[in-house]
Amino acid sequence: MTAVVQVENISKRFRLYHERHRSVKDRIIHPGGGTYTDLQALDDVSFSIDAGQTVGILGRNGSGKSTLLKCICGVLKPNEGQILVRGTLAGLLELGAGFQPELSGRDNVYLSGSMLGFSRKDVDRLFDSIVEFSELEGFVDTQVKFYSSGMYVRLAFAVAVNVDPDVLVVDEVLAVGDERFQAKCMDRIRQFQLEGRTIMLVSHNADQVRSLCDRAIVLDHGRMIADGPSGDSVRIFREALSADSRSVDAEAPVNVSISIESVTTSTGRFAAHTNEAFGFEVALTSNESFDGFFVMELHTHDGTLVTRTDPTTAPVSLSPGHQRLAVSLPALPLLDGDYELSVGLLSGFGHSVAAWREQVATLEVSYDGRASGLVPLAPRVNLA
Ligand SMILES: Nc1ncnc2c1ncn2[C@@H]1O[C@H](COP(=O)(O)OP(=O)(O)OP(=O)(O)O)[C@@H](O)[C@H]1O
Ligand SMILES: [Mg+2]
Known part of the structure; x- marks a missing residue:
């Protein structure tokens, strides 16, 4: 299969000058001597995307996601490496990147169209469907600088999805x-997927990435730390976040380091019947005493979040060293199917993640009745 987007060893540095902190006299006596620091926003990133793939980009604030998309859209030029895009590309970048604030919505639609290689006639043809999708009929002749951020995005998204791109890039x-x-917008993105278009999507919502994307890339300080099936990448993203919250999150207990070593059951199997009790044990090691909360998630295979438990119902006190937590669910209100189990501990302060294990086990639920779907409901019916 041919790659539609090929990113080869790209690096992007931003040079931050500290010129404005110098006095005028100093600048005249030592011209050009301003100090600067280089910020490595992208560090040797390579990957390629085949036609029809939907790829999520995950990473903390400032990890380089928008910079990467801007390089792919040609808005920024990387310092090193090269990028190849086959076919037409429409991008929805950060707010502010794209439209000319002084121009009206209408003129901006024509301008965006011409930047994507469309003639005026082509845009005439598309114009009504763009405005209709944006639902901004009353505002097309208003200058874009007076748009709310929501209105701005509506118009930008409407342009991006109506120009028939091979590759859609959405920050x-x-x-x-x-x-x-x-x-x-999500419906439209799903429709694009069905049409076999290629999509790159930045999102902070790991559940969304998992359910929408076949693949995800994780950036951390400009480096690519994962590129694989979205479930695996989400796990790495969460683990990186939890490692980080220990050192960076000022609210987190400063030196607590907890590792979840295993999640096991007494029978060795993660199997249960609908509405029966189910339990498992979590073996972990903490370097310090820790007061926080236990949380667990179940996802279906297609990435739908079935449940994330309320942490406040499960407070946990750990002492330093190795220990085991017994987790019990009095009843499992789920119909038959396989559910991916993830477990974690949140610190009591600000609920930052202190430890996380993504998809540690697959829970098989079996059911003998005739209900279908995810949850068993047993309606009782009487004549009223
Ligand atoms: N034009 C610029 N000039 C200087 N530094 C920049 C510029 N654009 C981005 N940066 C820096 O590059 C790094 C990566 O920024 P980027 O916007 O790509 O992060 P991001 O992953 O999109 O973050 P967020 O989740 O907050 O959107 C940050 O440290 C940012 O401050
Ligand atoms: Mg960004």
Whole structure:
């Protein structure tokens, strides 16, 4: 299969000058002597994406996600490496990257179209469907600088999805739309997937990445620390976050380091019947005493979150050293199927992740009845 997007060893540095901290006299006496620091926003990143793939980009704030997308869209030039894109690409970058604030919505649509290689006639043809999708009929002749951020994103998304691109690149911006518009965008992204287009999507929502993307890339301080099936990448992303929250999150207990070594059951199997009790043990080691909360998640194979438990119902006190937590669920209100189990500990302060194990086991639930779906409901019916 041919790669549609090929990223080869790209690095991007931003030079941050400290010129403004120098006095005018100093600048005149030592011209050009301003100090600067280089910030490595991307560090030797390589990957290639085949036609029809949906790839999520995960990473903490400042890890280089937007910089990567801007390089792919040609808005920024990497210092090293090269990028090849086959076919047409439409990008929805950070707010502010894209439209000319002084121009009206209408003029910006034409401008974006011409930057994507469309003639005026082509844009005439697309114009109505763009405005209709954006639902901004009353505002097309208003200058974009007066748009709210939600309106801005609506128009930008409407342009990106109506120009028939082979590759759609979407930075986190969708989060600023209201819920209904977000759902509409998601539907459109799913439709793009069905049409076999290639999609790159930055999101902070790991569940969304898991359910939408076949593959995810994780950036950390500009380096690519994972590139694989989204479940695996989400695990690495969460583990990196939890490692980090120990050192960076000021609210987290400063030196606590907890590792979850294993998750086991007494029978050796993760199997249960619908509505029966189920339990397992979590073996872990903590270097210090720790007061926090236990949390568990179940996902279906297609990445749908079935449940994330309320941490406040499961407080945990650990002493230093090795210990085991017994976790019991009095009843398992799930129908038959396989569920991926993830477990973690949150610190009591700010609920930052102190330890996390993603997809440690697959729980097989069996059911003898005739209900179908995820949860068993047993309606009782009487004549009213
Ligand atoms: N134009 C620029 N000039 C200087 N530094 C920049 C510029 N753009 C980005 N950076 C820096 O590069 C690093 C990566 O930024 P980037 O915007 O790519 O992060 P991000 O992963 O998209 O973060 P977020 O999740 O907050 O959107 C950050 O440290 C940022 O401050
Ligand atoms: Mg960003």
